[in-house]
Amino acid sequence: MEEKIELLKSILKELHRGASVDELKERFREVLSKVSPIEIPFIEQQLIREGVRVEDILKLCDLHVALFREALESRELSGVSEGHPVDLLVRENEWLMKQAEILGLYASQLMNTDDLGQALNILKTMTRITGELRKVKIHYRKVQMLIFPYLEKRGVSAIPRVLWGREDQVIVKLRKFYEKAVKAIENRTLELAREAGKIAMEISKEIGELIFRENKILYPTVYALFDESEWATIYYESNKIGWLIDTSSFKWKPSVEPKYPYMIKPIVTPEQLAKLPVEVKNILEKSGITPDTYEIKKENDIVLETGFIDKEELEGLLRALPVEITFANKDHRVRMFSESMFHKGFLRTKTIIGRKLEYCHPPRLEPLVKKVAREILSGEKPYRVFWTKVGDRTIRVLIAPVKNRDGEIIGVVELVEDMTDIINNVEEIKKSIMVL
Amino acid sequence: MEEKIELLKSILKELHRGASVDELKERFREVLSKVSPIEIPFIEQQLIREGVRVEDILKLCDLHVALFREALESRELSGVSEGHPVDLLVRENEWLMKQAEILGLYASQLMNTDDLGQALNILKTMTRITGELRKVKIHYRKVQMLIFPYLEKRGVSAIPRVLWGREDQVIVKLRKFYEKAVKAIENRTLELAREAGKIAMEISKEIGELIFRENKILYPTVYALFDESEWATIYYESNKIGWLIDTSSFKWKPSVEPKYPYMIKPIVTPEQLAKLPVEVKNILEKSGITPDTYEIKKENDIVLETGFIDKEELEGLLRALPVEITFANKDHRVRMFSESMFHKGFLRTKTIIGRKLEYCHPPRLEPLVKKVAREILSGEKPYRVFWTKVGDRTIRVLIAPVKNRDGEIIGVVELVEDMTDIINNVEEIKKSIMVL
Numbered sequence: 001m002e003e004k005i006e007l008l009k010s011i012l013k014e015l016h017r018g019a020s021v022d023e024l025k026e027r028f029r030e031v032l033s034k035v036s037p038i039e040i041p042f043i044e045q046q047l048i049r050e051g052v053r054v055e056d057i058l059k060l061c062d063l064h065v066a067l068f069r070e071a072l073e074s075r076e077l078s079g080v081s082e083g084h085p086v087d088l089l090v091r092e093n094e095w096l097m098k099q100a101e102i103l104g105l106y107a108s109q110l111m112n113t114d115d116l117g118q119a120l121n122i123l124k125t126m127t128r129i130t131g132e133l134r135k136v137k138i139h140y141r142k143v144q145m146l147i148f149p150y151l152e153k154r155g156v157s158a159i160p161r162v163l164w165g166r167e168d169q170v171i172v173k174l175r176k177f178y179e180k181a182v183k184a185i186e187n188r189t190l191e192l193a194r195e196a197g198k199i200a201m202e203i204s205k206e207i208g209e210l211i212f213r214e215n216k217i218l219y220p221t222v223y224a225l226f227d228e229s230e231w232a233t234i235y236y237e238s239n240k241i242g243w244l245i246d247t248s249s250f251k252w253k254p255s256v257e258p259k260y261p262y263m264i265k266p267i268v269t270p271e272q273l274a275k276l277p278v279e280v281k282n283i284l285e286k287s288g289i290t291p292d293t294y295e296i297k298k299e300n301d302i303v304l305e306t307g308f309i310d311k312e313e314l315e316g317l318l319r320a321l322p323v324e325i326t327f328a329n330k331d332h333r334v335r336m337f338s339e340s341m342f343h344k345g346f347l348r349t350k351t352i353i354g355r356k357l358e359y360c361h362p363p364r365l366e367p368l369v370k371k372v373a374r375e376i377l378s379g380e381k382p383y384r385v386f387w388t389k390v391g392d393r394t395i396r397v398l399i400a401p402v403k404n405r406d407g408e409i410i411g412v413v414e415l416v417e418d419m420t421d422i423i424n425n426v427e428e429i430k431k432s433i434m435v436l
Numbered sequence: 437m438e439e440k441i442e443l444l445k446s447i448l449k450e451l452h453r454g455a456s457v458d459e460l461k462e463r464f465r466e467v468l469s470k471v472s473p474i475e476i477p478f479i480e481q482q483l484i485r486e487g488v489r490v491e492d493i494l495k496l497c498d499l500h501v502a503l504f505r506e507a508l509e510s511r512e513l514s515g516v517s518e519g520h521p522v523d524l525l526v527r528e529n530e531w532l533m534k535q536a537e538i539l540g541l542y543a544s545q546l547m548n549t550d551d552l553g554q555a556l557n558i559l560k561t562m563t564r565i566t567g568e569l570r571k572v573k574i575h576y577r578k579v580q581m582l583i584f585p586y587l588e589k590r591g592v593s594a595i596p597r598v599l600w601g602r603e604d605q606v607i608v609k610l611r612k613f614y615e616k617a618v619k620a621i622e623n624r625t626l627e628l629a630r631e632a633g634k635i636a637m638e639i640s641k642e643i644g645e646l647i648f649r650e651n652k653i654l655y656p657t658v659y660a661l662f663d664e665s666e667w668a669t670i671y672y673e674s675n676k677i678g679w680l681i682d683t684s685s686f687k688w689k690p691s692v693e694p695k696y697p698y699m700i701k702p703i704v705t706p707e708q709l710a711k712l713p714v715e716v717k718n719i720l721e722k723s724g725i726t727p728d729t730y731e732i733k734k735e736n737d738i739v740l741e742t743g744f745i746d747k748e749e750l751e752g753l754l755r756a757l758p759v760e761i762t763f764a765n766k767d768h769r770v771r772m773f774s775e776s777m778f779h780k781g782f783l784r785t786k787t788i789i790g791r792k793l794e795y796c797h798p799p800r801l802e803p804l805v806k807k808v809a810r811e812i813l814s815g816e817k818p819y820r821v822f823w824t825k826v827g828d829r830t831i832r833v834l835i836a837p838v839k840n841r842d843g844e845i846i847g848v849v850e851l852v853e854d855m856t857d858i859i860n861n862v863e864e865i866k867k868s869i870m871v872l
Contacts, residue, residue: 141783144798149787152795161799168798237785262790296769296790302738305751307772307789309763313847314750315741316838317763320849327745327753333732336743341836342819347577349673351585353743354698354732359588362580362604363597365872383778387869394869396858400777402752411749413756419858419865422832426862429855433823433830436801 004035005050008043008060012052015059021066040064044101048108061101065094076220076277083250085142085234086219092139092244093211100211103129104204110197119193120185126200127181130174135244136207140167142241143214146234147222149261154225154268155290159280163218166210173203175435217277224275225268229259266291305405324348324416327402332357332373335411345395345416357412376401376412394420440471444479444496448488451495457502476500480537484544497537501530512656512713519686521578521670522655528575528680529647536647539565540640546633555629556621562636563617566610571680572643576603578677579650582670583658585697590661590704591726595716599654602646609639611871653713660711661704665695702727741841760784760852763838768793768809771847781831781852793848812837812848830856 014024035043044057080087103126110122144167148160177199184192226234232254239247268289273281301308309317318325318338324345325338334355337348348360357373358366375381376399386397396419402411422429450460471479480493516523539562546558580603584596613635620628662670668690675683704725709717737744745753754761754774760781761774770791773784784796793809794802811817812835822833832855838847858865 145783145785146787148795149791152791157795160795165799168800172800233787237787241783241785260786260789294767294769294790296771302747302750304747304754304772306774306784306786307763307770309772311738311740312840313763313765313771313838314738316840316846317761317849318740320836320838320851321757321759321761322834322851322853323757323759325753325757327743327749329749331730333730334743335732335749336740336745338742341839347581347677348742349581349676350696350742351582351669351673353696354730355585355588359584359593359596363601364604364608386872387865388872389869394865398758400756402749402756403777404748404752410752413753415756415758417758422855422858423862423865426859429823429830429859433825436822436824 004039005043005046007035008040008047009052011063012047012056012060015063016056021062024063025066025070035067040067040101044105045108048105049112054105054109057105058102061098064101065098076275077215077223080223081252083247083252085146085231085238086223087252088238088243088245088247088250089139089142089219090215093215095244096133096136096139096207097211099129099133100204100207103133103200104208107197107200107204111194111201114190116188116190116193119190119197120188123181123184123193123196126196127178127185130177130181130200130203133203133207134174136167136174137171138242138244140164140171142234142238143167143218145241146237147218150226150230150234150264151222153261153264153266153292155266155292156221156280156284158283159218159221163210163213166206166213170203170206170210173199173206177203217279220275220277221280224272227259228254229256230264232256233258233260262296266293322417326352326360326414326416327411328357328373328413329411330377330409332370332377332412334360343393343418345390345418372399373412377409379409390418392420393418394423440475441479441482443471444476444483445488447499448483448492448496451499452492457498460499461502461506471503476503476537480541481544484541485548490541490545493541494538497534500537501534512711513651513659516659517688519683519688521582521667521674522659523688524674524679524681524683524686525575525578525655526651529651531680532569532572532575532643533647535565535569536640536643539569539636540644543633543636543640547630547637550626552624552626552629555626555633556624559617559620559629559632562632563614566613566617566636566639569639569643570610572603572610573607574678574680576600576607578670578674579603579654581677582673583654586662586666586670586700587658589697589700589702589728591702591728592657592716592720594719595654595657599646599649602642602649606639606642606646609635609642613639653715656711656713657716660708663695664690665692666700668692669694669696698732702729758853762788762796762850762852763847764793764809764849765847766813766845768806768813768848770796779829779854781826781854808835809848813845815845826854828856829854830859 011024040060044060047057048054077086077090080090106122106126106129110119110126113119113122144160144164148164151157151160177196180192180196180199183189184196235252235254236258268284268291273284276284297303297308298310301310302314319341321338321340322342324340324343325336326346326348327335327337329335334352334357337352339348352360358369361369372381372384376384379401383398383400386399388395388397396417398415398417400413400415401409402413404410447460476496480496483493484490513522513526516526542558542562542565546555546562549555549558580596580600584600587593587596613632616628616632616635619625620632671688671690672694704720704727709720712720733739733744734746737746738750755777757774757776758778760776760779761772762782762784763771763773765771770788770793773788775784788796794805797805808817808820812820815837819834819836822835824831824833832853834851834853836849836851837845838849840846
């Protein structure tokens with residue numbers, strides 16, 4: 001270890017001299033081969049303890065990321081195209097690695113000072129960094145929501161569950177760190193600052209470990225298993241979720257139609273198995289693979305953009321909503337309505353199907369009803385909200401446009417919801433809020 | 437008029453003597469033929485002014501109702517079966533007539549006293565009567581929601597609009613009376629009491645007039661026009677809305693399947709026209725009848741219990757809800773989800789279709805998710821509510837069972853709604869409540 005620390009110190013000196021990361025990589029290739037990328041954060045923290053300034057060590061981060069990228073390039077992911085979801089996820093990890101490393105460095109510095117003022121200043125810097133690091137959620141969400149379902153479908157559920165557990169821990173710790181840091185800054189306590197620092201150290205370490213697991217195990221696995229139609233889904237859906245990095249310069253586009261997990265034949269071929277990282281291969285060979293063959297789509301299903309529902313389920317779903325619906329088309333004619341199991345709003349009966357909207361109200365309200373329907377159907381107003389009473393219940397009446405996928409307005413809907421229990425219990429509700 | 441008042445006075449004396457209404461009807465048949473039922477309230481009010489006690493005059497109400505019934509029996513509705521919706525509506529009107537008449541009598545008494553204490557006592561009695569009279573809504577709702585649509589379909593829309601306007605006025609005045617009465621009683625003011633009394637007089641008169649219009653014009657018209665399949669609908673839907681009178685002893689049941697307004701061929705035959713009350717016949721013959729031939733049902737519609745919707749509308753409707761839906765079946769598998777135009781709750785992507793519910797959450801929440809899903813799917817809990825935060829938004833998460841028409845639980849739905857703007861603006865909302 002001593003030797004490795006000395007090595008990094010010499011690299012630092014070179015960086016100080018003004019050498020570029022690329023130049024250093026070349027010159028220290030042999031030297032660096034003795035240092036695993038995963039060791040660098042620990043060595044950096046050692047340097048902090050020895051009194052090297054954080055600002056100097058930060059320069060090492062770029063080198064670290066560069067090394068990391070090289071380490072990956074040489075292995076299973078060597079064939080990944082620029083802009084492919086795996087490529088973009090790896091690039092996100094580089095960004096994350098750097099943020100996590102910086103956080104860890106400041107945390108080390110914090111743990112090494114006895115000066116309250118300095119500690120609090122460092123802590124403030126750290127809250128800015130964790131503010132950035134919270135975006136890690138956007139990275140994890142793509143992994144959890146887009147990649148894991150395809151693994152689960154193939155019967156690989158342990159890896160997703162373990163990873164999600166660790167990712168979740170990072171998110172929870174980020175929250176804890178922030179609470180602790182705010183308290184430390186408010187109360188000006190070194191103890192609290194150090195507790196926050198300790199959590200930050202853990203966050204830094206755990207993000208780093210997750211990056212390693214993703215780059216070394218998860219991505220090689222899914223890259224070997226998923227076909228392009230699956231990557232197509234992951235690509236399009238990822239773009240909706242967003243990226244931590246600027247992806248505008250990457251040209252990769254899937255050349256096939258997306259397939260969702262429920263569409264795929266969840267088979268792992270021997271060729272695929274052979275390509276898997278050895279850790280995964282061992283697990284799968286030992287425990288066997290039982291693919292998830294559940295068929296979610298049934299005959300007579302109504303096929304929606306976002307899933308399937310049959311008529312019985314649809315009617316049950318409408319009844320289960322806390323909202324009562326009355327839907328009219330562009331001709332101001334009632335097409336359908338629904339009743340809620342949760343409350344009775346305005347009386348509607350089956351005799352209003354086909355009825356003119358304005359005839360469903362007393363003449364006194366006819367001008368208002370016509371005006372609002374026109375405002376919504378013409379797009380003049382995005383929606384309207386009214387509050388009224390039905391008996392002693394406080395009712396929200398929301399009038400909204402119904403649009404087709406092209407955004408064209410094809411109808412207007414009245415959405416009636418009983419808000420009495422919210423209006424009357426705001427303080428209790430605030431107290432009952434759980435952070436999930 | 438003098439003569440008629442004397443006649444009623446003599447009847448009153450007989451009632452005082454203990455004679456029954458039936459007995460009196462027989463004995464005074466000739467006498468009463470000179471008094472129109474519609475005149476009785478005015479004569480009664482005259483008697484009040486002459487100092488006859490309200491309690492005595494109240495006895496006349498029964499006679500009035502009995503006369504009224506006879507007057508109707510002899511005309512177009514003579515063939516109506518006991519328990520037929522028209523019969524029940526007429527019986528409701530008898531009940532209403534009596535309440536309205538009693539209200540009018542007390543109102544007359546109130547207008548004739550200068551004693552504040554007595555005035556307020558009368559007013560208190562009157563608020564009890566109007567409390568009963570508010571139920572008139574149940575009568576009007578049946579007329580407005582069940583009878584009018586069939587008339588509108590036949591191109592007869594003026595009569596429904598005019599009647600609804602007057603019915604609405606009664607409801608509005610009942611509200612006004614109550615506000616005024618409460619104020620008068622609180623402030624102990626004779627002026628306010630009299631203002632309330634004046635409104636009550638109007639209510640009494642207007643309810644009476646509406647009863648007359650219904651019994652003499654509306655019911656004979658619809659009885660001549662509607663066929664049994666229409667009365668079947670009106671009967672079944674009326675039973676859901678409820679009746680002002682006890683209907684348990686009536687045996688009438690429709691012998692055909694109900695037809696909703698959108699199903700009928702809106703034709704008025706010459707034979708039907710001939711049977712209509714002369715006022716209606718004149719109007720229809722003068723203005724002509726243009727039936728409403730709008731077809732609400734389209735090809736490819738999803739036929740719901742309560743209307744029609746096509747797939748495009750359904751998807752648009754789901755987006756227009758203030759609620760985000762994630763629906764799973766009894767196997768804990770996600771069947772569909774929806775996104776709301778109003779807010780983003782939890783991230784869902786198309787890759788979760790078919791996914792196990794518990795895999796959609798971090799392992800930390802898996803036990804809770806499984807427990808809640810089991811509680812709901814087993815019927816152990818009717819629903820569950822959780823409050824949480826997404827960013828700085830306050831989110832209500834409602835977990836509810838999805839049931840089929842037989843009440844069998846066929847799935848579980850997560851309903852996510854952003855309640856921030858309500859939680860944060862309770863006072864503004866309370867101020868913005870409109871009584872419609």
